[in-house]
Every structure is written in structure tokens, then in C-alpha cells.
Amino acid sequence: MSSEPVRTRSRLAPDERISEIMAVTRQLLSEKGYQNVVTAEVADRCGISEGTIYKYFDSKRELLARVAEEWFEEILGTDESPPPGAGIRERLRQLVWKGLSFIRQEPSLSRFVLMELRSDPSYRTMRIYELNRRFTARISDLLEEAVSTGVFRADVSVRLLRDMIFGGIEHRTWAYLRGEGDFSVDEAADGITNVIYRGMLMPGAANEDAPQRGA
Amino acid sequence: MSSEPVRTRSRLAPDERISEIMAVTRQLLSEKGYQNVVTAEVADRCGISEGTIYKYFDSKRELLARVAEEWFEEILGTDESPPPGAGIRERLRQLVWKGLSFIRQEPSLSRFVLMELRSDPSYRTMRIYELNRRFTARISDLLEEAVSTGVFRADVSVRLLRDMIFGGIEHRTWAYLRGEGDFSVDEAADGITNVIYRGMLMPGAANEDAPQRGA
Amino acid sequence: MSSEPVRTRSRLAPDERISEIMAVTRQLLSEKGYQNVVTAEVADRCGISEGTIYKYFDSKRELLARVAEEWFEEILGTDESPPPGAGIRERLRQLVWKGLSFIRQEPSLSRFVLMELRSDPSYRTMRIYELNRRFTARISDLLEEAVSTGVFRADVSVRLLRDMIFGGIEHRTWAYLRGEGDFSVDEAADGITNVIYRGMLMPGAANEDAPQRGA
Amino acid sequence: MSSEPVRTRSRLAPDERISEIMAVTRQLLSEKGYQNVVTAEVADRCGISEGTIYKYFDSKRELLARVAEEWFEEILGTDESPPPGAGIRERLRQLVWKGLSFIRQEPSLSRFVLMELRSDPSYRTMRIYELNRRFTARISDLLEEAVSTGVFRADVSVRLLRDMIFGGIEHRTWAYLRGEGDFSVDEAADGITNVIYRGMLMPGAANEDAPQRGA
DNA sequence: CATGAATGAGTCTTCATTCAT
DNA sequence: CATGAATGAAGACTCATTCAT
Secondary structure, eight states: OOOOOTTOOOOOOHHHHHHHHHHHHHHHHHHHOGGGOOHHHHHHHHTSOHHHHHHHOSSHHHHHHHHHHHHHHHHHHSOOSOOTTOOHHHHHHHHHHHHHHHHHHOHHHHHIIIIIGGGSTTGGGSHHHHHHHHHHHHHHHHHHHHHHTTSBOSSSOHHHHHHHHHHHHHHHHHHHHTTOSOOOHHHHHHHHHHHHHHHHBOTTSOOOOOOOTTO | OOOOOOOOSOOOOHHHHHHHHHHHHHHHHHHHOGGGOOHHHHHHHHTSOHHHHHHHOSSHHHHHHHHHHHHHHHHHHSOOSOOTTOOHHHHHHHHHHHHHHHHHHOHHHHHIIIIIGGGSTTGGGSHHHHHHHHHHHHHHHHHHHHHHTTSBOSSSOHHHHHHHHHHHHHHHHHHHHTTOSOOOHHHHHHHHHHHHHHHHBOTTSOOOOOOOTTO | OOOOOTTOOOOOOHHHHHHHHHHHHHHHHHHHOGGGOOHHHHHHHHTSOHHHHHHHOSSHHHHHHHHHHHHHHHHHHSOOSOOTTOOHHHHHHHHHHHHHHHHHHOHHHHHIIIIIGGGSTTGGGSHHHHHHHHHHHHHHHHHHHHHHTTSBOSSSOHHHHHHHHHHHHHHHHHHHHTTOSOOOHHHHHHHHHHHHHHHHBOTTSOOOOOOOTTO | OOOOOOOOSOOOOHHHHHHHHHHHHHHHHHHHOGGGOOHHHHHHHHTSOHHHHHHHOSSHHHHHHHHHHHHHHHHHHSOOSOOTTOOHHHHHHHHHHHHHHHHHHOHHHHHIIIIIGGGSTTGGGSHHHHHHHHHHHHHHHHHHHHHHTTSBOSSSOHHHHHHHHHHHHHHHHHHHHTTOSOOOHHHHHHHHHHHHHHHHBOTTSOOOOOOOTTO
């Protein structure tokens, strides 16, 4: 009809296109959650056709899974090693803090992994499973170490502690994202750490000083 | 054709019909999760037509929301009052136990409320919001009482404690439902109660005896 | 825009609707072959939406399979019993004649069964398999009877004879439908019967009179 | 970026490239059948881009048609002349044997020609039409010769005989490829030849000795 | 000139919702 | 009133073909 800007078929290197698709998908996932991510919209926002997505990804599910993997890799990519010489309390706090800050950044993604991918029959063969396992394993390992060295009591299972930590992190984050209450990552990390640490500390064990940051 | 009295299709009173639809929906929700509840199947299992559902409910979402409300009402309907003379620890344990056992009974419903309804823009105007608030308020009230009476410290927000409790409950339940690990409501209730109670107990406050049930 | 005939949502009893869909599909299958039958066109020709098709059929494949079954049932529905006292030749001719006339009526359907369904992994569990088997079994049975009673030689396998008969029938029909050459069902039936009968007749066995119809 | 000589991607002469594409397509056609030949995979296996295929072929259909032509040419390329002095029976047997062995080698190709190309509106103007005609003509010619020299009766049309021969060949081959029953080219060739020859032999004509090979 | 990224018109399938009977 | 046949707007995924580089 008119002299529209010729709709120039954009042409990108595969890597860039893949990055773009994943970035857009990640954004969409954040906005709407897994079930509501629609391939047509991903294509739209990228300014490409749906077919192009399927050039690079076998299925919607695969696309979403790769987005999740990438996210996990970002998390895990940072400082794998704990601060040397730090005590249980400080190391626990660091892990909680990390979890909080990442989940806060990408709550929908975390929900996708937690609720959708985990239910997938083939979840255990997915790369994301291993990545996720590695992340949660850090906390489990720490808790087990605390128990086996006599710092923590043994009357509550590590499994349950981990659930309280991750559950607490998620609930806190989601509530915040729904606009309920204020939210300071530092404060929440301190709170969770305090409750777990004090609640599990073996009577008589040397209590590490609580930094009481942000209080 | 003729005046057959075959029409066994019971002509239920509206209230009974509504109850039946909701009961079936609840069952379906338990089996398959929100996204997979299909109106056609609800009608089928009720032995009625799809149209009839829409006589009583404006939309699928409304139906589901009312089912959730009903569920909450059941939870709240029971023993509103705490056991007389019980201490903080015991009352906390009871609430946690209750939360665990209900979520375990209706995990899909709880997930629906937690994940779907809460994101609804009009959530705050829904009856379910008020009901949910009332349930969580019981724990909040208890925690606040503990703080204000000097039993609990004041260095961790009640909000965060509540998140750890509910988050812990949920994670534990979901993990169990995915087939990960064993699950005893008693044990989990004890564990969560212990961690919160011991972790928050004001130094010097009288420690209630831990029943250590199921240990 | 104009006073179009209100596009009245047509409403049919399920049986009629199913019949209509199957009739249209059968027609389409005749015109274009299986791979080119498109659900949208079926719906179009019925004046309904695609969704309606899926109310009655689980999938395109099932629709096609049922169409094929119906066709086979028509074939098999007629005179199951051979003419009493007829000889091999006459009975053979009748079967060949029947095959020719039906395949001629529905060549695409026959092709669908022969080429598509048969390759289906679950073909052997399909009703159509049993129906098809029953039809071909009639010819096999007849041929075996001829061999075992000493009317036919035993130096050519029944399997191969059957292939020549059905193959001949099909080729003759398809060629005709492509407009190649003239085609008389009687003549073709006589021809095929003659070749098989004379070619297989045991030297010395009593030759039945050839009716030489259509010669 | 730089002057890397890596470009191993052989720069083939157009003829060689065309040959390669056709060879790969033929292979794919054999494996999957016409409808399932995908241009992307052809390109892939050739190690070239999809675009290149369209440099040499106007469309997928044209590519497939040329592949079929090539195949026919191979068949026809061999020993056009019948063995000198051979009788009708032996010459018939040779042609049948040849048809069987070629169809068995390339059943998908034969099906493609038989079922897809033949239905094409422009089939009669295609080169493949002429080639196919030439192949079938050899059998027709032989049969006509048999009839006109009084070796064969005249009461069954040559057209129908040819259909029985080719139909029998195809059915036998397909059944075998579906895994039904054993299959010996020699035996099948003998069987078909026997039936046709004995079935058509003029009473009183000199019967050629049946070699009874493979019996 | 070959490339290969991109297209877009399909193709089957699903399901909440409507409305004529 | 209740019914249930029908809808239609999506949705995921496919693939022969094109064209800017």
C-alpha cells in the first residue's frame, strides 16, 4: 500500500539468532510463565517467523529447557569455591544469599524448572537436572558436613532443611514480586541463615558470631 | 418418541448439582493439575452436558476458584480455636502439621491457588484471597504473639518465618509427590517446628519440652 | 454486509454428522489419495468447522481407517456364501469379479488400505486388518481347496497366485481410471479367471466348461 | 576472515553435483518413500546447501522424476535384445525375472512411479512416461508376438496379461518387504511365467519345456 | 556462484464457550 | 431449563522454496 520500510528479511549468524531467541524467550518466560509462552510471540518479538525458531530448536520444550540451562550455568559459573576458612554459618549464608538473589532475578524461570521440568519423565536425563543437582548439592553438602562434624544436630533431615531454605527463598521472592511487603536480599539471607543455624546448632557447639548484617 | 420414564438423569436441585460439579472438578484437579482440567471431562463425569456447567459458573476459572474456596473453607472450618493452655511450640506444631496434611491431600489444589490464582490481577478481590489470608494469618498471629511475649526473638521478620514454614511444607510435599524420598507428616511437622522454634527462641526463655514425636 | 442466508449453524444428529463426514472423506480420498486429504477441506465440504470432525474422530488417521472399514464391510456384507455346487472356476470367477468391481468403485480407498494402512505398525490390531484378511482369505481358501483336491497343480504357491489376481485387478483398474484403455469388469474377470484356471489346471483333471462370457 | 584453504567442500563440476544429488535422493527414496523425502536431508547428505539443489532442479518433484527416469534408463540400458533363438516361455521368464529383481531393488522408486507420477496431470509429457512405456512395451510386444504367431490364445487381452504380470510382481515384492513370507526371485519368476504361459498356451501348440528352475 | 538463514502457507489438533432446539 | 452439537481462535510444528550476502 505505502512505502513501508521494505520489511528487510533480517539475517543473523546462527549463534546470534539463537541468543536472541533465547533472550526473548527468557523475557517472555519471566513475564508469563511456561504454559503461556507462545512460539508465535517469541517469533514476533524477534521479528522472525515461527519456522526460524524450529531451525534452531526441536521443540518448544527444548527451547525452554535450554533457556533454563543457560540460567543455571550463569548461577553456577560464579565462584564455585567457598571462602577459605569460613565457618558453617558464613558459608550457609553465602549460599542462601546467592539463591535469593538469583531467584529474585528470574522467578519464573525458577518456577519453570521447579514445577514443569522436574515433572518431565526424562528430567533426570536432562542437562538441567545435573546442573540443578549441583546447585542444591552445595547446600546439602554443607548441611551434611555440619551434621557430621557435630556442629548441627542430627534430629532434622538434611532434605527437610534444604526444603525450608529453598521454599523460604521462593516464597519470599514470589511474595515480593506480587508486591507484598518490602524485600531486602541481605535481610532475608540473614533471617533464613539465622533460623536454620540457631535452630540446628548443637547445644554446646561453638557458636559462630552472627554478623547481624542489615539488622 | 414415547413417554419413557428412562430419564434416569437425575434432576438435581441446583445446589446439589453445583456440589456435584465442584466435587468432580476437585477430583480432576487433584488428578491432573489445573491446566489439564478439561470442562468436557467434568461434564462427563457428572453425567451432564457441558452447557449445564455454564449455567452455574461463568467460566472455568470461576469454577476452579470456587473449588479452591471450598477447600480452604474446609481447612478453616475445623477447630478455629487453639488448644487451651498450649504453648507456642505445640500450637506452632499443630498448624504446621495441619498445613502439611492438607497440602499433601490436595497438592494440585494448593498448587493451583499458589501459582495460578495468586497471579490473577483480581486475586485480591477474590474470596479465596480472604480465606487464604485467614489461614496464613493464624501462623502469623502465633508468631507475632511469640515475639511480642518475648518467647521469640525479634530479629527475623514474621513474614520470612511464614515463608520458610509454607515453603518448607510445599517443597517437602512436592518432592514427595515426585517420588523423591519418603515422607512422614509427623516427622516433617516436627522438623519444621523444631527448626523454627529453636532457631527463634529467645535465649533465656523457658524452653518447652519437645515431644520428639516420631524421632 | 448483505442479507446472506444467516449462516445458520447446521445441527445434525451425531449419526448423520458422522455419516456425512465419512461420505465426504471417502469422496476426497477417491479424488486425492490419503496424503492429500486435508481435514480443513473435509470440514469445508461438510459446511462445518474442523473442530466438529474431532468431536467424532480422534484423529485424521482414525477417520480414514473407519472409512476404509466401512467400505470393506460393504464388500463383505454381501453374499458370504459361495453358490452351491459351483465348481472352482465359477467360484474363482465370482470372487475376482467382486474384487474388480469394488476396487473399481473405490480405487483410492483400496490404495489407501493396500499402501498406507498396511504399513502402519498397529495395522495388525486394526479392525480393517481382520476385514481385509477375511476377503483375501476367501480367495486363498478357494485356491488351496483347488490344490488339495487335485484340481490345481501344486507347483505355484497360493500366495503368488493371490498376488497375481489382486495385482492384476488393481493394475487393470488403475490403468482404466487413468484413462488408459477400455475396461469391462466382466471381460477382465473372465480374463484373469481363465489365465489362472487354465494355467493351474492339473493335466488330466476334468476341465469345467468355460462360460466364455463377454468374449 | 582469512585465506584458509579449509574449504574442503569440494567444488564439483555441475554434472558430478547433479549425479550426487540424484544418487542421494534415490537412496533416500528407497529408505523412506516419496512423501518422506525431505529436501533438507538431501542437501545434508550431499554436504551442500538446500539452495544448491534448486540451482539444478526446479522443484522437488522434478528432482524425483529425474531420479525415476535415471532408474528406468538403467533397466532399459541392459541387453535390449532377447537371447537369440529363445522361445516365448524363456523370453517371458527373463522379462518377469528382470522386473522382479528391479522392483525388489528399488521398491520405493517403483511405487513412486506407479502411484505418484502416474497420477500427475502432465505425466504423459514426461520423459519417464516414454521410458516406462518402453519397458512395458517389451512385455506387450512379446505377448503380442505370442498371440499373432499362434502360440498364445487370443481370448485374453495383452493389456490384462501385462497387468497380471506387473501386478503380481508388485504385490509379491511389497508383501515381501512388509515381512510377509519368504521370497525367491527365481521361484516367483517361474511361478508367474508358468501361470501365464500355461494359461495362455494355444491347445495343440508346441509346449516348450519348462526349465522348472528353483523348484 | 553457492550459501544457508529465513520464510509462510499450511497441517493436525485442542478446548473453553455458545446457542438453537 | 438443560442439552450437546457446533464453533473458532489458537497452538505446536513442518517443509518446499526464496533471496540477500
